[in-house]
Amino acid sequence: MRACLWLGVVCGALLASSAVAADGIVVGSKIFTEGYVLGELAAQTIEASKPPVPVIRKLGMGSTGILFASLHSGAIDVYPDYTGTLAEAILKTPQFRSIAAIHSALLKMGIVISEPLGFSNTYALAVREDFAQQNGLHTISDLARVHASIRAGFSYEFMDRQDGYAGLAERYRLQFDPAHVNRMEHSLTYQAIDQRAVDVIDVYSTDAKVRKFNLRVLEDNLGYFPSYQAVWVARAAFVERYPAQWRALRQWEGRIDQTTMQTLNAEVDLDKRSVAQVAAQLRGSRVETPTLAAQIGRRTLEHLWLVGLSLAFSVFVGVPLGILAVRHRLTGQIILTFSAVTQTIPSLALLCFLIPVFGVGAKPALAALCLYSLLPVVLNTFTGIRSIDPRHLENARAFGLTPRQVLLRIVLPLASPSLLTGIRTATIVSIGTATLAALVGAGGYGVPIVSGLSLNDVPTILTGAIPAAVMALLAHAGFDLLGKILIPAGLQSA
Amino acid sequence: MLALEHISKTFSGKLVLCDVSLTVPTGATHALIGSSGSGKTTLLRIALRLIGLDHGTVKINDQPLAVFGPEAWADQMGYVPQEGGLFPHLTGRQNVTLIARLRGWTAQRIQTRLTELQQLVAIESSVLQRYPHQMSGGQKQRVAIMRAVMLDPAVMLLDEPMAALDPLIRSTLQQELKAIFHRLGKTVLIVTHDLGEAVFLAERVTLLSDGKVVQTGTYRDLVLTPADTFVTSFIKAQRILPDASSLQ
Numbered sequence: 205m206r207a208c209l210w211l212g213v214v215c216g217a218l219l220a221s222s223a224v225a226a227d228g229i230v231v232g233s234k235i236f237t238e239g240y241v242l243g244e245l246a247a248q249t250i251e252a253s254k255p256p257v258p259v260i261r262k263l264g265m266g267s268t269g270i271l272f273a274s275l276h277s278g279a280i281d282v283y284p285d286y287t288g289t290l291a292e293a294i295l296k297t298p299q300f301r302s303i304a305a306i307h308s309a310l311l312k313m314g315i316v317i318s319e320p321l322g323f324s325n326t327y328a329l330a331v332r333e334d335f336a337q338q339n340g341l342h343t344i345s346d347l348a349r350v351h352a353s354i355r356a357g358f359s360y361e362f363m364d365r366q367d368g369y370a371g372l373a374e375r376y377r378l379q380f381d382p383a384h385v386n387r388m389e390h391s392l393t394y395q396a397i398d399q400r401a402v403d404v405i406d407v408y409s410t411d412a413k414v415r416k417f418n419l420r421v422l423e424d425n426l427g428y429f430p431s432y433q434a435v436w437v438a439r440a441a442f443v444e445r446y447p448a449q450w451r452a453l454r455q456w457e458g459r460i461d462q463t464t465m466q467t468l469n470a471e472v473d474l475d476k477r478s479v480a481q482v483a484a485q486l487r488g489s490r491v492e493t494p495t496l497a498a499q500i501g502r503r504t505l506e507h508l509w510l511v512g513l514s515l516a517f518s519v520f521v522g523v524p525l526g527i528l529a530v531r532h533r534l535t536g537q538i539i540l541t542f543s544a545v546t547q548t549i550p551s552l553a554l555l556c557f558l559i560p561v562f563g564v565g566a567k568p569a570l571a572a573l574c575l576y577s578l579l580p581v582v583l584n585t586f587t588g589i590r591s592i593d594p595r596h597l598e599n600a601r602a603f604g605l606t607p608r609q610v611l612l613r614i615v616l617p618l619a620s621p622s623l624l625t626g627i628r629t630a631t632i633v634s635i636g637t638a639t640l641a642a643l644v645g646a647g648g649y650g651v652p653i654v655s656g657l658s659l660n661d662v663p664t665i666l667t668g669a670i671p672a673a674v675m676a677l678l679a680h681a682g683f684d685l686l687g688k689i690l691i692p693a694g695l696q697s698a
Numbered sequence: 699m700l701a702l703e704h705i706s707k708t709f710s711g712k713l714v715l716c717d718v719s720l721t722v723p724t725g726a727t728h729a730l731i732g733s734s735g736s737g738k739t740t741l742l743r744i745a746l747r748l749i750g751l752d753h754g755t756v757k758i759n760d761q762p763l764a765v766f767g768p769e770a771w772a773d774q775m776g777y778v779p780q781e782g783g784l785f786p787h788l789t790g791r792q793n794v795t796l797i798a799r800l801r802g803w804t805a806q807r808i809q810t811r812l813t814e815l816q817q818l819v820a821i822e823s824s825v826l827q828r829y830p831h832q833m834s835g836g837q838k839q840r841v842a843i844m845r846a847v848m849l850d851p852a853v854m855l856l857d858e859p860m861a862a863l864d865p866l867i868r869s870t871l872q873q874e875l876k877a878i879f880h881r882l883g884k885t886v887l888i889v890t891h892d893l894g895e896a897v898f899l900a901e902r903v904t905l906l907s908d909g910k911v912v913q914t915g916t917y918r919d920l921v922l923t924p925a926d927t928f929v930t931s932f933i934k935a936q937r938i939l940p941d942a943s944s945l946q
Binding site: 595598601602604605614618693 | 830
């Protein structure tokens with residue numbers, strides 16, 4: 205009877221998760237305002253082109269590595285990027301300065317780029333205006349005067365790139381105190397400098413926040429930073445299959461200048477207009493934005509789907525693995541070690557590892573969630589069974605129960621409190637971790653969180669964070685109820 | 699009849715049972731007694747088919763263990779584990795009827811047998827609705843006995859049935875147990891370390907020491923014709939309360 209209930213719960217979880225897959229052009233973008241605006245612009249341009257093709261938006265997926273890997277694997281078709289980034293981060297040949305050189309190198313990888321869209325968004329260093337005045341800072345060379353005491357907040361990408369911090373420090377002979385160089389998420393560096401937690405940050409030259417936070421961009425007087433001209437990057441296969449759409453995208457070549465882009469960014473960042481509206485305005489049209497309720501509803505379904513499916517996996521795979529771990533000592537050690545190790549991989553890193561295997565979208569996110577939810581279930585199954593008084597198991601055998609009957613009638617019911625705790629933990633971890641799925645375009649509550657974070661827009665973050673918290677609370681309460689139903693009464697008060 | 703014949707068992711090179719033989723005639727109650735480590739638990743586990751044996755045979759009514767399937771053998775062995783061994787997640791009733799349900803008994807048949815056994819061990823229906831942790835020690839013991847005899851086995855095996863009970867309850871329950879054995883008319887093997895209990899419940903006693911049978915016989919045999927000095931010292935080790943007259 206209870207076994208039937210268990211099965212019912214699991215099947216219900218499976219049924220609740222229906223497949224989502226569709227054909228169309230997949231547009232990606234990086235996770236900062238300009239990426240969103242250009243990605244949305246590409247999406248709207250394709251939607252408006254003839255013949256009509258459905259567009260799947262995977263905006264705000266992450267950084268260059270994720271985007272390019274996704275493009276290369278065919279998980280996305282087109283996204284906006286910058287020549288300097290392509291030469292440095294992808295081709296690993298920073299000396300490529302011309303469009304033609306980059307174009308021909310990428311073509312060998314089955315990748316096509318457009319002509320520049322018109323503006324260049326290069327790296328720059330910025331300091332607070334008052335700090336600049338106090339120290340007489342105008343150029344990057346001037347930083348040499350204060351380099352020993354200055355505190356820097358640099359984005360991960362800037363720290364790691366060849367043409368980023370390391371090269372800059374060498375060219376300008378800057379010797380920042382390593383203890384004063386903080387690596388942080390790019391969108392948070394503005395908060396940090398505004399609150400005087402750091403003195404210098406890396407910025408993009410078209411970034412509207414430079415204006416908002418009253419920062420001074422230091423002149424690159426030695427001409428260190430390469431040119432970062434915005435281009436469309438697309439799969440050659442996409443260009444062949446959808447020539448009209450590619451032509452439509454290329455109509456933007458040379459049409460978006462520095463000021464236009466700064467304005468677009470400012471409208472999103474400072475005026476809090478939606479990316480869709482800003483992109484539409486540039487195209488000279490208007491868009492209907494879905495209501496907040498509809499957006500939350502859709503994301504709830506996406507989120508439930510991610511959590512439900514990974515949970516079903518963790519139950520169907522984790523419980524048998526936990527049982528196996530009890531029965532075979534060595535296998536058990538391997539299983540427990542494996543699931544513990546996966547738990548230690550940071551979720552972002554795990555997503556990165558999974559993209560080459562699964563592409564972008566729901567698949568890598570699901571794979572990551574499955575791996576994360578495995579440990580609590582396996583471990584709790586294992587300890588739940590191990591903590592059963594061995595005399596009960598021996599008695600059951602003495603009464604003539606078959607191994608299967610021992611498992612179903614004695615072992616699982618006795619381990620059920622621990623098992624349910626494991627599944628509860630897995631669920632709550634999944635609900636939280638699934639918000640990161642947005643980084644690889646899997647949707648869910650992470651979409652507003654990630655885009656709100658990169659647009660520095662707290663209300664948008666809350667439209668994802670609050671429902672996620674509510675879902676976690678509901679799951680918590682749900683499991684309390686489930687425990688009352690599933691855990692044998694004899695164990696509840698014992 | 700339960701017959702354990704020439705049983706030997708070694709655990710990782712150590713001889714735990716050495717040529718142990720023991721026969722309980724049909725309807726008789728026999729006690730297996732010995733200190734801990736004497737091998738009585740191993741013998742019990744062999745009889746329950748929980749572990750294999752190196753030499754010897756176990757027979758029920760002249761049929762060796764080998765001819766039974768594991769389930770059929772278990773159904774012939776009404777086992778009462780130490781402290782009753784009730785499954786904590788099942789109510790008294792569920793504990794008693796578990797195997798019958800697995801064997802596909804009809805609800806009617808289960809109910810009839812249950813009522814019969816309830817009268818036999820004198821337990822109220824309300825107790826059977828409780829979970830083990832809600833029962834007293836004596837109630838657990840009674841439920842465990844009901845479970846053991848539910849399928850009407852040929853033999854009953856009791857492992858230290860009174861060990862965890864306080865003296866007053868133990869004394870009452872020993873009397874009841876004796877009456878129950880009498881009413882059931884079953885072949886009973888009871889494992890205990892308490893000579894008083896053994897002598898009270900069983901007609902004959904087998905004293906086991908270091909995996910060997912030291913002596914089998916009635917209490918009278920053990921006292922009057924002890925096989926060796928160990929028997930005598932074992933009997934003397936039982937603490938006897940001083941006579942009232944000695945307190946005058």
